[in-house]
């Protein structure tokens with residue numbers, strides 16, 4: 524499958540991406556993860572530095588920089604097991620660039636899994652998220668707590684809160700989503716590629732719903 528995961532911040536795209544990749548054997552590309560990994564660079568270029576500053580505030584990174592970054596990883600789009608894009612595209616301009624990129628490779632998207640959840644639950648998922656400072660495993664203080672508070676089950680390192688999970692940054696991210704990303708649902712619906720999946724319930728229940736949508740569509 525060649526898929527895009529669409530949905531507001533904190534809806535559970537990263538969690539579903541992990542489960543879907545495991546069941547479908549696809550390659551996973553998260554633009555947010557790539558930018559966060561780049562934040563460790565000692566001397567980031569001015570363009571990367573301004574992208575990381577925008578991220579901290581909860582704003583979107585510029586389309587040009589994001590598209591270049593995806594183009595540099597276009598090998599992932601040619602992966603024979605298919606791919607799963609998480610957090611990209613996020614604007615209509617990015618979606619058009621992706622369609623062009625795929626056209627150039629002679630392939631097309633199979634579908635766009637679009638997740639949605641009421642705002643109060645989104646805020647709860649974001650504010651309760653904790654991430655391992657070393658291996659980046661994702662937890663939630665109540666829904667997916669580690670065995671020992673504040674410590675990663677997998678590598679024993681400290682869990683931290685993402686900088687953009689602070690209340691002010693969450694507000695900015697939700698606004699960016701409403702303004703720039705929600706219109707993408709229409710973009711994909713017009714070409715019959717949108718698969719809507721409610722994101723309530725356990726990660727496993729949502730995975731099952733997602734797989735059912737994919738099966739019905741194919």
Ligand code: AP5
Pocket residue numbers: 531532533534535536537538539554555556558577578579581582583584585589609610611612613614617648649651652653661662663664666667687696722723724725726729
């Ligand atoms: P990105 O990293 O893409 O963040 P996001 O879209 O805001 O999404 P999140 O990672 O916050 O949430 P998620 O939906 O993956 O949820 P998760 O599974 O972690 O982007 C970050 C920033 O990078 C952007 O703001 C922007 O600046 C920049 N950027 C990235 N891509 C860009 C692009 N294409 N264009 C421009 N800028 C870009 O789950 C959240 C929490 O809920 C976790 O604690 C989890 O354990 C818990 N949880 C998950 N599922 C469930 C469930 N079913 N029940 C209960 N809890 C659950």
Ligand code: ZN
Pocket residue numbers: 655656657658659660675676677678679680
């Ligand atoms: Zn860890």
